[in-house]
Amino acid sequence: MAVGGARDPEAQPIMPETVLETVGLTMRFGGVVASDNVHFKLKERELRCLIGPNGAGKSTFFKCISGLHKPTEGHVFMQGTETTGWLPHQIASLGVGIKTQNPNVLNGLSVFENIWMAARRFYPNEEASDRATDIIDKLALSYIAKAELGQLAHGERQRVELGLVVVGNPWLVLLDEPAAGMSSADVEHMSRIIDDMTRTAAVIVVEHDMQFIRSIASTVTVFYQGAVLMEDHVDGVMSDPTVRNVYLGKKA
Amino acid sequence: MIGLWKKQDLLAFIIALIGIWLLPTMISTYTLTILVIYGMLGLSLGLIWGFGGILCFGQAAFFGLGAYTYAIAAINIGESTVPMLLAILVPGVFATLFGAMMFYGHLTDVYLGVITLVVTLILFKFINSTAGPQYAIGHARLGGFNGIPGFHTLNVPGRTDIFIWGDTLYYVCALALLVVFFFVTWLLRTSFGRIAIGIRENETRISLMGYDVRARKTILFAIGAAIAGLAGALFANWGEIVTPGLFSLQQNAEVIIWCIVGGLGTRFGPIIGAAGLAYLKFLLGQQTLIDNAIIMGLILVIFVLFLPKGLVPATTSLWQSIYDRWPVRRSGSRRRTRSRSATHHA
Ligand SMILES: Nc1ncnc2c1ncn2[C@@H]1O[C@H](COP(=O)(O)OP(=O)(O)OP(=O)(O)O)[C@@H](O)[C@H]1O
Ligand SMILES: [Mg+2]
Numbered sequence: 001m002a003v004g005g006a007r008d009p010e011a012q013p014i015m016p017e018t019v020l021e022t023v024g025l026t027m028r029f030g031g032v033v034a035s036d037n038v039h040f041k042l043k044e045r046e047l048r049c050l051i052g053p054n055g056a057g058k059s060t061f062f063k064c065i066s067g068l069h070k071p072t073e074g075h076v077f078m079q080g081t082e083t084t085g086w087l088p089h090q091i092a093s094l095g096v097g098i099k100t101q102n103p104n105v106l107n108g109l110s111v112f113e114n115i116w117m118a119a120r121r122f123y124p125n126e127e128a129s130d131r132a133t134d135i136i137d138k139l140a141l142s143y144i145a146k147a148e149l150g151q152l153a154h155g156e157r158q159r160v161e162l163g164l165v166v167v168g169n170p171w172l173v174l175l176d177e178p179a180a181g182m183s184s185a186d187v188e189h190m191s192r193i194i195d196d197m198t199r200t201a202a203v204i205v206v207e208h209d210m211q212f213i214r215s216i217a218s219t220v221t222v223f224y225q226g227a228v229l230m231e232d233h234v235d236g237v238m239s240d241p242t243v244r245n246v247y248l249g250k251k252a
Numbered sequence: 253m254i255g256l257w258k259k260q261d262l263l264a265f266i267i268a269l270i271g272i273w274l275l276p277t278m279i280s281t282y283t284l285t286i287l288v289i290y291g292m293l294g295l296s297l298g299l300i301w302g303f304g305g306i307l308c309f310g311q312a313a314f315f316g317l318g319a320y321t322y323a324i325a326a327i328n329i330g331e332s333t334v335p336m337l338l339a340i341l342v343p344g345v346f347a348t349l350f351g352a353m354m355f356y357g358h359l360t361d362v363y364l365g366v367i368t369l370v371v372t373l374i375l376f377k378f379i380n381s382t383a384g385p386q387y388a389i390g391h392a393r394l395g396g397f398n399g400i401p402g403f404h405t406l407n408v409p410g411r412t413d414i415f416i417w418g419d420t421l422y423y424v425c426a427l428a429l430l431v432v433f434f435f436v437t438w439l440l441r442t443s444f445g446r447i448a449i450g451i452r453e454n455e456t457r458i459s460l461m462g463y464d465v466r467a468r469k470t471i472l473f474a475i476g477a478a479i480a481g482l483a484g485a486l487f488a489n490w491g492e493i494v495t496p497g498l499f500s501l502q503q504n505a506e507v508i509i510w511c512i513v514g515g516l517g518t519r520f521g522p523i524i525g526a527a528g529l530a531y532l533k534f535l536l537g538q539q540t541l542i543d544n545a546i547i548m549g550l551i552l553v554i555f556v557l558f559l560p561k562g563l564v565p566a567t568t569s570l571w572q573s574i575y576d577r578w579p580v581r582r583s584g585s586r587r588r589t590r591s592r593s594a595t596h597h598a
Pocket of ligand 1: 029
């Protein structure tokens with residue numbers, strides 16, 4: 001698919017195709033600039049980590065992409081189509097899987113019903129059931145497939161949410177702190193699942209756990225006070241003095 | 253479609269038929285008819301509130317709209333079949349427009365409740381003020397606080413000379429409730445119904461799955477209104493008069509109480525709550541010792557405090573716990589019970 005149209009003249013497409021791009025994305029809440037002129041590009045099937053201290057604007061950036069916020073300024077492009085200001089269901093319908101920072105699941109329903117519902121959006125009823133069962137198997141959730149989600153442990157619910165994000169076969173996946181509050185075994189499981197996703201989808205992961213980031217990421221984007229501070233390979237980012245300062249809370 | 257039905261549906265169907273047949277030996281069909289009609293009204297709110305998460309404070313407005321539509325159409329047409337259909341259609345269309353306005357405007361929770369209440373009160377005020385002869389639709393004068401009497405009541409379709417009334421009206425209403433009940437059962441098992449329940453659970457998640465929540469809520473709201481409209485038309489036939497009281501605050505509040513007492517999120521609950529409380533009110537109406545409203549209020553308080561989930565869910569879980577304690581079944585059907593994890597990320 002050609003990337004073109006009314007875009008920044010300097011934004012030239014490069015060889016693996018850019019599937020997500022933001023141009024000058026800005027989100028203000030009153031006086032707070034939660035996202036500050038963010039230029040961001042993601043290639044097909046790329047795995048990217050977003051890091052940054054609390055309040056850096058990582059979640060806000062996600063919400064602007066997924067339609068949960070309408071950006072104050074700037075543009076969002078997905079596979080060459082401008083999606084700025086689209087509603088969440090329109091974005092999701094394109095094939096974008098979204099996990100928000102606060103768990104967003106259907107607590108009163110079973111694990112199966114949760115995942116079936118996500119699948120049903122893209123497949124007929126029977127096929128949705130089959131795919132839900134498949135994913136449940138893959139995520140090792142079969143033993144609780146009929147249990148009510150609200151009764152499950154935090155790690156299990158995180159896994160279910162991951163399941164309903166991927167069951168529709170998205171080409172772009174946004175994960176906001178998927179490993180938060182999980183045991184180390186669960187985290188390991190999670191990184192394998194994310195690895196699996198990148199075979200078919202571009203994935204952006206927001207995480208604080210450096211160990212986890214090291215185990216999955218190649219490129220890391222660092223957010224600070226709403227803006228992109230730097231973008232580099234994980235080792236480059238970790239050894240950067242500015243990034244270290246930011247994480248220690250000093251003003252760089 | 254066949255695959256959507258379950259064994260317990262057949263059981264429910266048989267029990268309902270037996271009930272419809274036996275109840276007239278205990279309670280007069282005149283009283284039973286109104287209990288059945290209220291059951292349908294309760295079910296209409298139970299559907300949109302209990303399963304769709306839409307708390308409408310004006311469900312009785314659709315009931316009243318259905319009753320008035322029937323009365324006005326029956327006076328003008330002089331038979332009952334088209335008026336019956338109109339009584340379903342008019343509230344349905346009204347709710348589609350009204351619902352679209354609310355849901356596309358992203359009104360939720362408390363605001364939705366307030367708006368539905370306000371619209372109901374406006375309707376109530378308006379109908380009350382239509383006493384003058386200038387307020388007429390065709391041959392039908394709206395009649396203000398006096399209501400509309402003397403319209404053509406239910407007849408056998410195509411035979412305007414054979415009226416359905418008395419015992420027969422009871423059987424017709426009971427069968428209509430049965431049909432509506434199984435329609436709701438079917439609806440809740442379709443993809444649309446299951447996703448509606450998902451919307452009740454978490455709207456944001458359903459949007460993030462790619463579903464247009466606004467459109468789906470509007471449709472469900474309209475279906476609820478159409479059912480309430482049907483109940484209203486049956487009410488008009490039972491009472492043979494329609495009055496603005498149908499739109500009143502008290503009527504609206506009662507529907508909500510029926511659902512709370514009977515149990516939200518169940519199909520039986522609102523029906524049982526409606527019929528039970530209406531019958532209680534009828535019995536209390538025959539004595540003058542204690543004031544009616546006090547008892548109703550007391551019942552509501554007791555339920556909210558001690559049985560907040562309502563009668564039907566409480567009975568079901570009681571039954572479940574007895575069943576689980578049965579030693580033979582125990583090993584097979586034990587449910588995993590886990591405490592909710594307290595690890596929440598800021
Ligand atoms: N809805 C909102 N209204 C007002 N301010 C907001 C809103 N959402 C976020 N903010 C502010 O925007 C800034 C960025 O918040 P955001 O949640 O994007 O940070 P984050 O990088 O995800 O942090 P964390 O690591 O804690 O999740 C913060 O200062 C926050 O207080
Ligand atoms: Mg965040």
